[in-house]
Every structure is written in structure tokens, then in C-alpha cells.
Amino acid sequence: MTSTSFDAIVIGGGIAGAGTAHALAARGQSVLVCESQPHLAAKASGNARGLLMPYVATQSSPPGRLYSRGFRYTRELLHSLGPRCPFYHQSGAIQLPSNKRLVRILHESAPFCDGIVTQRISAEEASERSGIPISTPCFYLPEAGYCDPRELTANLIGSAQLPVTVRYSVEVTALTATENSWRVSLGTGEDLTSSTVILCGAYEVTRLSQTSWIPLEAIRGQTAQSFATPLSEKLKTLISFGGYITPADDGSHFIGAHYRHNDMNETPTEGDTAEVISRLYAALPSISGLTPNSSRVCFRASTHDRLPYIGELPSHDKPPLFINAGHGSRGLITAPMGGEIIARMIHKEKLEDLAESASIASAERIEKRRPRVHL
Ligand SMILES: Cc1cc2nc3c(=O)[nH]c(=O)nc-3n(C[C@H](O)[C@H](O)[C@H](O)COP(=O)(O)OP(=O)(O)OC[C@H]3O[C@@H](n4cnc5c(N)ncnc54)[C@H](O)[C@@H]3O)c2cc1C
Incomplete structure (x- = not known):
């Protein structure tokens, strides 16, 4: 029988979802990735080639530091995948x-x-x-160099027998907060539960009611x-x-x-x-x-400011909801690092070398953009 309960549910099977699932599963969590398309990397992460390019500037700046840190992170990740990710130039x-x-x-x-x-x-x-x-x-x-984003996505999900399950052609249609967990409703009519949900659906994050207001x-x-x-x-x-x-x-x-x-x-x-x-x-x-x-x-x-949204979404008394999305034109260097930042947050680990990147891309900054509801 298929399990309906997972430590974490990742919505979206592109680079952001794969990087997040990889980082969580590497810590022993059972992870389900829900992907609405019939295969991984079906959308922005599905190009045959993608550049790993930092940002040329004149002086240190927060976006420059985010991109440089992400560049080094993805490079190290590619090397760690070794022969299982041969396409990196x-x-x-x-x-x-x-x-x-x-x-x-x-x-x-x-x-x-x-x-x-x-x-x-x-x-x-x-x-x-x-x-x-x-x-x-x-x-x-x-x-700098380039890789095959499809290979990167597939290898992150499939590497080293990590406990990741992928459900294909399954759209997450709604999230409902219960006392300690999220009920995740699928287009198939099924409901799953998990205490941890991470939104990795790129601009389609706005299709869910909780996050329809996010500027993407x-x-x-x-x-x-x-x-x-x-x-x-x-x-x-x-x-x-x-x-x-x-x-x-x-x-x-x-x-x-x-x-x-x-x-x-x-x-x-x-x-x-x-x-x-x-x-x-x-x-x-x-x-x-x-x-x-x-x-x-x-x-x-x-x-809204061309930087990704990475981390816990500002909310009040609900189970936490995380996001790794909005990677614009540089997702190969920001999305995998985003997954690691979120895994460290969920596991209450120190952010250490990723602390500054987490702060620059913090999802908390979206709170200022939330429409005010006047009763
Ligand atoms: C033309 C182009 C060229 C680019 N070139 C580069 C480059 O050279 N270098 C670089 O670093 N970046 C590049 N980028 C950016 C990079 O491709 C993206 O930032 C990155 O792929 C984003 O990954 P993602 O996982 O966030 O999104 P996606 O790959 O789009 O994945 C999101 C996934 O979530 C799924 N999904 C969404 N909602 C749901 C739901 N409710 N239920 C189930 N599944 C859902 C979607 O089907 C999709 O597969 C380029 C982008 C474009 C468009």
C-alpha cells in the first residue's frame, strides 16, 4: 500500500524541488515530491543546457554575494554527485x-x-x-561553466538511495492547516499529510490559496x-x-x-x-x-526584487510553510543552495556558511508585500 504520510512533502519536481528533497533526504527524512507533469524537470529546469555563472560587479553587494555563494554551492554539489552527474563542463x-x-x-x-x-x-x-x-x-x-539541468535534477532526486518518493502527473490543488500538520490535497482526490511542506513550484506557487498573493x-x-x-x-x-x-x-x-x-x-x-x-x-x-x-x-x-524567496513563509499560528522559488534567470546557482538552507532551518541546524545567503533571500521580506485585509 502507498504511504500517505511523509516527514516532508515537496511540491514541484524542478531543480528547486530536487535540491530541497536531496537536502532533506540526506538527513534521513522520508520525502515525497509531487510533480504535476509526467516527468522531472518538465518546465524551467528542462533546458538542455544551463550556465553556472556568477555576477560580475564592481564591488561586493548582497545579490553578488548570494550568486557567488550559490555558484560555489552548486559547483561543490555537482562534484559531490561525481560520476552520476557526468554532464558538467x-x-x-x-x-x-x-x-x-x-x-x-x-x-x-x-x-x-x-x-x-x-x-x-x-x-x-x-x-x-x-x-x-x-x-x-x-x-x-x-x-564558470555549464551543465544539463535535467541531469542535475534527476541525479539530486535519485542519488545514493536517498528516501525520496516521486509522484508524477499529480497536482497539489490545496493545502489545509490542521493542528500540527498540513493536509495536502491532490488533483486525484487523495489527501496526504505532513508536518512539513515546501513550495517549489516556481511561479505556480501562486495557484495555492495560501500563497496566491506572493509577487511572482x-x-x-x-x-x-x-x-x-x-x-x-x-x-x-x-x-x-x-x-x-x-x-x-x-x-x-x-x-x-x-x-x-x-x-x-x-x-x-x-x-x-x-x-x-x-x-x-x-x-x-x-x-x-x-x-x-x-x-x-x-x-x-x-x-519583486529579482532575488529568490528561500525559507519559512511568514505566518502566524499555522504549521510552518517553506518556500524555495522565484529563482528567475539564475536558478542553477540559487535553487540547490536554497534546498540546503531550508533543510538546515527545518532541522534547527546552524546556517553557518549559508547564513548570509539565507538572510538575503529570506522569505520573510515578502511579508511587506502581503495585501492588508481591512475588516
Ligand atoms: C529560457 C530560460 C533559460 C535559463 N537559463 C538559465 C541559466 O543558464 N542558468 C541558470 O542558472 N538559470 C537559468 N534559468 C533559470 C532556471 O532555469 C530556473 O531558475 C530554474 O530552473 C527554476 O527551477 P524551479 O525548480 O524553481 O522551477 P521549475 O523547473 O519550473 O519547476 C517547478 C515545478 O513545479 C511543478 N509544479 C508547480 N506547481 C505544482 C503543483 N501545485 N503540484 C505539483 N507540481 C507543481 C511544475 O510542474 C514544475 O515542474 C533559465 C530560465 C529560462 C526560462
Whole structure:
């Protein structure tokens, strides 16, 4: 008979849900992950490639420190998964000065990445390092790289015989607080119970009544895969230019991504693929003649201040409700760390090296955005 009681129920089977389930199960908790789609990483975490890139700035700042800490956390996690997560490439990254902020840093001050090596390099050195002609000075981040987010998600859930159960094609439709626990109602009509629930459903967290008020916006992103040309095949590093291109694997590059508000069209369009490719050509004129072979649409979950919501949601007398969501465009480096922060909180462990990140991304800051109800 299937168990209906778990130490923790995680809602959502993307990177945030997988990272949270992994961190809890590693502490011996029985964890159920409910995923509304028929497989893991079906939405934002389902791209074939994702960048592990910290944030280039001029000085230390809370978001910069959050991203750098998350970057190191995911890197360590990937290494700890070892041969079970083979798809991780520390290719190094070339960051082109693609906006006014980066141009200013390039010309006026030293790049700063909170302990992660960031160098200003000449166009010649960039061309040598990347393997393709680059005509402008830019930044080089030798520790950056890219991975397959689907592999990362699957390996976090499936690693080392941890006590994680996944239910697929099951939507959580309602949460009801009882004295010491949550009743978790599923679209199938079943009810489950757990003292601990963690919301990892990205922007869809707002479908549950308790959290419908949380400021989360879905921002459409379309990516493209494209056959390499003899020149583009020489690309050795990933290049970030506002969008990004990865070195070719099996003859194809992964190219991302457009960024559009107020557009929930789930179907890729030829026009958007053309836009993604033409932005690449504008940034890297030495690349041309790519032939797109597939496209994909998914949605970022963006918060009111662009930082994720990680931790216990402010509530009054209910069982605690946790959230690991709103990871925007940098979920590969913030969501796994978010899972570890939540596991430490639930287990009343010291946050130690993650204390500052927990404070920067604290879900308590959403309280100020809660609509006031006047009786
Ligand atoms: C085009 C694009 C490119 C990106 N590129 C990068 C990149 O290069 N580097 C990087 O770091 N980040 C990147 N990101 C961001 C990153 O992909 C996301 O931040 C990350 O995948 C978010 O993971 P998540 O688990 O929070 O959300 P998701 O992967 O969307 O997972 C949420 C899951 O919850 C499920 N769910 C929701 N509600 C329920 C419910 N009620 N019941 C059951 N299941 C539910 C959904 O079906 C979904 O599978 C990119 C995002 C986009 C859109």
C-alpha cells in the first residue's frame, strides 16, 4: 500500500524541488515530491543546457554575494554527485560588455565577483581563449561553466538511495492547516499529510490559496539549438552576451534566451528563434550561418526584487510553510543552495556558511508585500 504520510512533502519536481528533497533526504527524512507533469524537470529546469555563472560587479553587494555563494554551492554539489552527474563542463566563460553597467566596469574599474576569479581581457586574448574571433575587450571567468539541468535534477532526486518518493502527473490543488500538520490535497482526490511542506513550484506557487498573493511573475524565455558551422565548432568557452551560446556538443550549440513579460505562449515561434539567433549574430559577428534544429519555451519565476524567496513563509499560528522559488534567470546557482538552507532551518541546524545567503533571500521580506485585509 502507498504511504500517505511523509516527514516532508515537496511540491514541484524542478531543480528547486530536487535540491530541497536531496537536502532533506540526506538527513534521513522520508520525502515525497509531487510533480504535476509526467516527468522531472518538465518546465524551467528542462533546458538542455544551463550556465553556472556568477555576477560580475564592481564591488561586493548582497545579490553578488548570494550568486557567488550559490555558484560555489552548486559547483561543490555537482562534484559531490561525481560520476552520476557526468554532464558538467567547466569551460570557462567569456562575458561580453553587453550593457552599460558592464561597459562601465570594463572601462572604469576592476571587475569583482566575490571571491570568484574574474579577469578583464583583451579582444586578442578573448579570441584565443574562446577559439573564435572576438573584437572587443571583455571579462573572462575561468571557473564558470555549464551543465544539463535535467541531469542535475534527476541525479539530486535519485542519488545514493536517498528516501525520496516521486509522484508524477499529480497536482497539489490545496493545502489545509490542521493542528500540527498540513493536509495536502491532490488533483486525484487523495489527501496526504505532513508536518512539513515546501513550495517549489516556481511561479505556480501562486495557484495555492495560501500563497496566491506572493509577487511572482512568469517571464517567457525561448531557447534554440542549432547545428554548428566549421567556425562555430571551434568555440571552447561559453559566451554570455545578454543571451548566451555554449560550445557545440554532438554538433549542436545551445543558444539562449529571449526575455518577455506578459506572454504565456508555450509554443516556440519561428519569429522568436530568429530573434534569439539575430541577437547572437549582432553580439558575435564572426558567427553566422547557424541552422536552428529545435526550440523550447519555458518560464522564469521572477520576484519583486529579482532575488529568490528561500525559507519559512511568514505566518502566524499555522504549521510552518517553506518556500524555495522565484529563482528567475539564475536558478542553477540559487535553487540547490536554497534546498540546503531550508533543510538546515527545518532541522534547527546552524546556517553557518549559508547564513548570509539565507538572510538575503529570506522569505520573510515578502511579508511587506502581503495585501492588508481591512475588516
Ligand atoms: C529560457 C530560460 C533559460 C535559463 N537559463 C538559465 C541559466 O543558464 N542558468 C541558470 O542558472 N538559470 C537559468 N534559468 C533559470 C532556471 O532555469 C530556473 O531558475 C530554474 O530552473 C527554476 O527551477 P524551479 O525548480 O524553481 O522551477 P521549475 O523547473 O519550473 O519547476 C517547478 C515545478 O513545479 C511543478 N509544479 C508547480 N506547481 C505544482 C503543483 N501545485 N503540484 C505539483 N507540481 C507543481 C511544475 O510542474 C514544475 O515542474 C533559465 C530560465 C529560462 C526560462
